[in-house]
Amino acid sequence: MSIPGTIxxxxxxxxxxxxxxxxxxxxxxxxxxxSSVASSGLKAMIPVGRPFLDYVLSAxxxxxFRQACLVIGPEHNVVREHYTRAHPxxxxxxxxxxxxxxxxxxxxxxxxxxxxxxxxxxxxxxxYYPVEVLRALQELGQAGTVLFDADALxxxxxxxxxxxxxxxxxxxxxxxxxxxxxxxxxxxxxxxxGPKLVSMNCWRFSPDIFAFCRDVPLSPRGExxxxxxxxxxxxxGFKFKAMTCRAGVLDLSRRSDIAAVAERLRNVKVRL
Numbered sequence: 183m184s185i186p187g188t189i190x191x192x193x194x195x196x197x198x199x200x201x202x203x204x205x206x207x208x209x210x211x212x213x214x215x216x217s218s219v220a221s222s223g224l225k226a227m228i229p230v231g232r233p234f235l236d237y238v239l240s241a242x243x244x245x246x247f248r249q250a251c252l253v254i255g256p257e258h259n260v261v262r263e264h265y266t267r268a269h270p271x272x273x274x275x276x277x278x279x280x281x282x283x284x285x286x287x288x289x290x291x292x293x294x295x296x297x298x299x300x301x302x303x304x305x306x307x308x309x310y311y312p313v314e315v316l317r318a319l320q321e322l323g324q325a326g327t328v329l330f331d332a333d334a335l336x337x338x339x340x341x342x343x344x345x346x347x348x349x350x351x352x353x354x355x356x357x358x359x360x361x362x363x364x365x366x367x368x369x370x371x372x373x374x375x376g377p378k379l380v381s382m383n384c385w386r387f388s389p390d391i392f393a394f395c396r397d398v399p400l401s402p403r404g405e406x407x408x409x410x411x412x413x414x415x416x417x418x419g420f421k422f423k424a425m426t427c428r429a430g431v432l433d434l435s436r437r438s439d440i441a442a443v444a445e446r447l448r449n450v451k452v453r454l
Contacts, residue, residue: 285405326423338430
């Protein structure tokens with residue numbers, strides 16, 4: 183029996199091409215399995231003790247989530263096979279197909295059948311969010327997001343300052359709701375008052391988001407992007423409650439991240 187205000191479902195965006203992972207340089211030599219998976223671009227399955235996605239799913243289960251939907255491509259049978267063999271008992275794993283890598287808004291739209299009429303979380307497959315952050319999504323009690331203090335991300339994560347500067351920058355109004363989201367922020371973000379808050383794609387959505395994901399135009403990069411769908415929703419009067427935190431998030435988007443992430447997760451127990 184669920185507690186009022188909590189959510190049980192999470193959509194995990196795992197369809198990206200992993201271009202930077204395929205072509206980047208590792209900070210320390212990779213073993214054969216790490217190198218092979220990195221070359222495939224399937225970041226979520228890179229072994230860092232065990233596949234990175236195992237840690238993500240275990241944290242979700244610790245935070246009270248009971249169902250996860252992995253948005254994957256038709257070529258990602260290795261993901262299906264892994265979780266078929268793993269037989270998770272703490273969290274049910276299902277899949278949604280995104281036929282082409284058309285962006286994160288399109289990926290969320292691929293999971294509409296999974297979400298149904300319920301609220302659901304959405305996170306990246308190449309980020310490890312602390313359990314307390316995932317629980318914060320439950321505490322929002324409504325559609326919204328957990329935002330991250332930029333300085334804390336640099337201090338508590340494996341993310342260098344130059345990468346944090348490229349993350350979407352959030353503006354929160356006086357009532358605690360998201361007022362704007364600046365994707366790939368420029369000099370405009372530097373003029374914002376107060377600590378810089380960035381989005382790490384840590385969302386709680388109602389089914390209303392699907393209409394905005396469907397209506398969002400192509401971005402300059404030629405994709406249907408989730409931050410732009412959220413901006414469209416805000417312009418149309420939809421409210422996203424914002425919670426801020428000073429926690430770190432592990433980022434596994436480049437080969438140079440693998441060793442640091444593996445070290446950070448070395449003593450983390452996984453229970454699926």
